[in-house]
Amino acid sequence: MATTTERHLLSPSMKMADLMNQRFCLLGVLTRMGIPFGFGDETVEEVCRKQGIDPETFLLISAVYAIDGYMPTKEKLEKADLRDVLKYLRLSHAYYMDVALQELEMALENLIAPCGEKHKRIIWKFFADYKDELSKHFEYEEKTVFPHAEAVLRQGIDRNFTIGEYEENHSNVEEKLEDLKNLVMKYLPPVCGQQDTYKALFYIFSLEEDLEKHTVVEDEILVPIVNRLENHE
């Protein structure tokens, strides 16, 4: 059963523009589904169909972003299109690496510009390590997990790997980002500018929240769908 919020907020017959107006965090979902702007007064269903995207899957992922603590029901998962979920996850990875981290990196560069060489080097190394860790995490998913999901979808079988292994090892990439947040917010020397600190923190908080939702999409949508397909062999 859909919750009241879900029914009211997220229906295929509502206008796409209205949906975005209600929750602007869904702009990210929209772009990372590859849906272009300029959709006029078309409904969610019409816009999605035009782009060859299943509207239910789009709304399912939107629900994770729009409703805190959202857990998809079995019925919703059965209706979802795994290809669209994977498309979304891949484009999200690209967005994190090429856009979100770049923005954060530039903000951080401005922020620590007035610091001494020693402090610059320390913070820079920490950030570089985090970027590296995140990139490895994504790479594993793209080279191992997503191809497995596609193989299961195509042939109903892929004995090299099970999604359970992924679920077990799905590591927490948020800890270092949280540390960076606290370091920037609480412990940077006073020479760092107020606006620069605000900007850097803004990007960190946004990325943190986005990654949390991203993990929910992986753990609560991708994993159960692949699990079900594996067991239908």
Next chain:
Amino acid sequence: MSKRVLLIIPSAIVARGVEHIFNDLGEFEVCGILTDLSSSREAQLRNLDPDVVVVDPSIFDHASRGNARAALSEHTSAAVLAIVGSLWDEESLKQYDGVLSLYDAPTTIIRKVRTALEDRSETPRSEGEELSAREKEILVCVAKGMLNKEIADLYNLSIYTVITHRKNITRKTGIKTVAGLTVYALLNNLIDINTIE
């Protein structure tokens, strides 16, 4: 006021004997005896809120023995001492705040419990946000990449105490990862960058 001691000992003979030693000396009072640590007993442990727990480690099965101290600390902030009658895996005893032997003289037992209580009160549980001197020392070790066991050996602490310190450091600073703590230590001039590169 006498300190309250809770015994978790399956043998009635041993439990009665230990109770006798504590009650005789007046400084301690046995507030309860449990024979095991089932879930209903855990509630009793919380309600009794003892200052000291004396536990026979054999109540934990082999697999959970290594985490026994941590499991107990979920229910009580008391100092926890093990009581053993025969040869026992030394490594697993390190997690306790003290170890009593069935063959200890009554005065030895009391001395060991006192020491455990003193060490325990040194373990920072304060709500203050400033790191204590000991926490700073441990933070420096962590930043240099030392393992908990190495830190415990260096300062002659139990591993459990080191873990408690680390938890407190993370609670106070808001920083969880070793890399993050290293940056914190460097920014606060607790270590020099040359010592870690």
